[in-house]
Amino acid sequence: MVSTVEKKLADLGVTLHTPAGPVANYVGSVLTGNLLIVSGQLCFDADSKLIAKGKLGAGVTVDEGNFAARVCAINLLSQVKAAIGNLDKVARVVRLGGFINSAPDFIDGPKVLNGASDLMVAAFGERGRHARTTIGVAALPLDAAVEVEAIFEVT
Amino acid sequence: MVSTVEKKLADLGVTLHTPAGPVANYVGSVLTGNLLIVSGQLCFDADSKLIAKGKLGAGVTVDEGNFAARVCAINLLSQVKAAIGNLDKVARVVRLGGFINSAPDFIDGPKVLNGASDLMVAAFGERGRHARTTIGVAALPLDAAVEVEAIFEVT
Amino acid sequence: MVSTVEKKLADLGVTLHTPAGPVANYVGSVLTGNLLIVSGQLCFDADSKLIAKGKLGAGVTVDEGNFAARVCAINLLSQVKAAIGNLDKVARVVRLGGFINSAPDFIDGPKVLNGASDLMVAAFGERGRHARTTIGVAALPLDAAVEVEAIFEVT
Numbered sequence: 001m002v003s004t005v006e007k008k009l010a011d012l013g014v015t016l017h018t019p020a021g022p023v024a025n026y027v028g029s030v031l032t033g034n035l036l037i038v039s040g041q042l043c044f045d046a047d048s049k050l051i052a053k054g055k056l057g058a059g060v061t062v063d064e065g066n067f068a069a070r071v072c073a074i075n076l077l078s079q080v081k082a083a084i085g086n087l088d089k090v091a092r093v094v095r096l097g098g099f100i101n102s103a104p105d106f107i108d109g110p111k112v113l114n115g116a117s118d119l120m121v122a123a124f125g126e127r128g129r130h131a132r133t134t135i136g137v138a139a140l141p142l143d144a145a146v147e148v149e150a151i152f153e154v155t
Numbered sequence: 156m157v158s159t160v161e162k163k164l165a166d167l168g169v170t171l172h173t174p175a176g177p178v179a180n181y182v183g184s185v186l187t188g189n190l191l192i193v194s195g196q197l198c199f200d201a202d203s204k205l206i207a208k209g210k211l212g213a214g215v216t217v218d219e220g221n222f223a224a225r226v227c228a229i230n231l232l233s234q235v236k237a238a239i240g241n242l243d244k245v246a247r248v249v250r251l252g253g254f255i256n257s258a259p260d261f262i263d264g265p266k267v268l269n270g271a272s273d274l275m276v277a278a279f280g281e282r283g284r285h286a287r288t289t290i291g292v293a294a295l296p297l298d299a300a301v302e303v304e305a306i307f308e309v310t
Numbered sequence: 311m312v313s314t315v316e317k318k319l320a321d322l323g324v325t326l327h328t329p330a331g332p333v334a335n336y337v338g339s340v341l342t343g344n345l346l347i348v349s350g351q352l353c354f355d356a357d358s359k360l361i362a363k364g365k366l367g368a369g370v371t372v373d374e375g376n377f378a379a380r381v382c383a384i385n386l387l388s389q390v391k392a393a394i395g396n397l398d399k400v401a402r403v404v405r406l407g408g409f410i411n412s413a414p415d416f417i418d419g420p421k422v423l424n425g426a427s428d429l430m431v432a433a434f435g436e437r438g439r440h441a442r443t444t445i446g447v448a449a450l451p452l453d454a455a456v457e458v459e460a461i462f463e464v465t
Contacts (some may be wrong), residue, residue, distance in 0.1 A: 002417065026426040026442045030404045030461045031344065035187065038407045040443030055414070057294075094185045095192050099445045102294040104210070110179065110296050117180040132181045133195030133304045135254045136294025137368075139412040139446025141420050149443045153187045190342065212449070247339045250347050257449040259365070265334065265451050272335040287336045288350030288459045290409045291449025308342045 005087035005123050009077070012122055016078045017046045028079040034091070036083055036152040038136045039098065041075035043068035049057040050147035056136070057106030060145045069098065069115030072148035076116075077123065084154055093120045093130040094151040101145050102136030109134040160242035160278050164232070171233045172201045183234040189246070191238055191307040195254065196230035197299040198223035205206055207300035211291070212261030215300045224253065224270030227303035231271075232278065239309055246274045247308040248285040254302040257291030264289040271303045315397035316431050319387070322432055326388045327356045338389040344401070346393055346462040350409065351385035352454040353378035362455035366446070367416030378424030379408065382458035386426075394464055398465065403430045403440040404461040411455050412446030417465045419444040424456045 006016065019028050029038040045051050052068035054060045060068075073096075081087055098113035100106070113134045120128040130150075140147050161171065174183050184193040200206050207223040209215045215223075228251075236242055253268035255261070268289045275283035285305075296301050316326065318395035329338050339348040357362050362378035364370050370378075383406075390431075391397055423444045430438040450457050457459070 022439075024424050025431040025439060026406070027439045028441070030402060030439075030441045032402060032404050032461075033343070037441045037461070039441040040445070063197045092187060093184060094187050096181070097443070099443075100294075104293055104448075105298075107190070107296060107298045109294065114179050119179040129177075129180060129182045129185075130194045131183070131185045131194040131228075133252070133302070134296055135195070135292045135302065136296075137445045138259075138293040138414055138448040139416045139419065140408075141417060141444055141446075143415075143417045147443070147445065151187075151192070188343070247340060247342060249342050251336070255449075259448055260453075261449045262451060264449065269334050271319040271391045276335040284332075284335060284337045284340075286338070286340045286347045288407070288409075288457070289451055290350070290447045290457065293414075293448040306342075306347070 003086045003088040009123055014074055016081050019078050020048060021081050029083045036154050038076050038079045038150045040147045041072045042120050042141060042150040043071040043146050044075060049146050050142060051084055053143045054145055055101045055103045056112060057103030062111050065112035065145055066115035067079055068146040069144060069148060070119050073116035073119040076150045080152055089154050090124060090152050091155045092153040093128045094153050096130050096132040097149040098134045099137045099147040101140045106136055109136050125138055158241045159242040164278055169229055172205055174233050174237050175203060184238045189309055190240060191309050192229050193234045193305045195302045195304040196227045197296060198226045198301050199230060200226060205297060205299050208298045210256045210258045211267060212258030217263055217266050220267035220300055221270035223284050223301040224268050225274050227301055228271035228274040231305045235307055244309050245279060245307050246310045248279060248283045249293045249306040249308050251285050252288040252304040253289045254292045256300050261291055264291050313396045313398040319433055326391050329388050329392050330358060339393045344464055345430040346464050348386050348389045348460045350457045351382045352451060353381045353456050355386060360452060360454050363453045364455060365411045365413045366422060367413030372418055372421050375422035375455055376425035376440050378456040379423050379457055379458060380429050382456055383426035383429040386460045390462055399464050400434060400462050401465045403438045404463050405433060406442040407459040408409040408444045409447045409457040411450045416446055419446050
């Protein structure tokens, strides 16, 4: 049976995928109590290709970054599904941490991270509204344009 | 009735204000269990003007940054008051995350973040002592000099 | 009686030490519920000397950074021991946050942070496997090459 949240995502044209296995001594998420702590996700597409590389303010546009943040959010949800099986068990999106690969003069990180925030609210409605922190970082793994981490409360 | 903590803040000349409403699909804080996760706060004053813009080590002094961090802390407390009504319900300041807009050779981030840490201890005493992480970031939203996020344990 | 985890660490040649006292209005860790939130640790050795200074991609090699991350992890465990007395009370390493002092073109942060992740798994086995986020930052306190923060679930 497809979950209500996944049906909403399908209506948006979003398909979740099985996350790649860990490549080092860490895991995609850890459940502690009813908090699911999800590792930072890069903007990999379903074929494990980065959909945006480089820095905002130095080649990557805000629109491209916004879409990359949305892809990070899809990867976060794929991790949640892998961990708890059904996105309907998400009681609340608690927090997003957005890391924008930024030239030193790039100041529009929030417009970029909105791509992730909007997907959460599209998927979960009011319980998708979260606390968040946006920062511009000097460098990201593999030169990804965006990385997003998250905390979810699950039932 | 004014809370004890707010009285202490008033003695320090600090007034809390009603936080600006969210400008995107996120919120100022989320309560999960007894943890209040507060979104990263920029160094906006009560008139929603950034009190310090630019980078530490490239125009913004340590003293200016320290004061900006204090202002971020005031904004964190304004969010807490908006969320739970009374700062006396704070059982512990659990963690501050301090993001210092930094030139690549700026190494005094802790002296900047002390502005936020000192305000927490001035307001809450021993229960204001927190874990913290200080990093120098490449860029911040709107070119703010400092951003601080927090976790509080509430009763 | 030496804990099982500390015996494993001793077999690896790792000795924990008493963390330096706080130098400002914050503390090394805060316990909230059964979560121990540990402050960001720099790559100080037992003599409080940074074992690696400067930026990855601009003088510090990946191998040096990896070792620095391992040293940060040792400092995290020293904080845990100071807080709860016995590392055998760690039920799970929940999350590591790795901050790599990076030149703008450095993209191998994960190889650096593996130094911390590998130590956690060497010490705790399966319960040492954690969620994590790796970012490249513009600057770190005292020009440390690496800083790592952590969350532990304790019993």
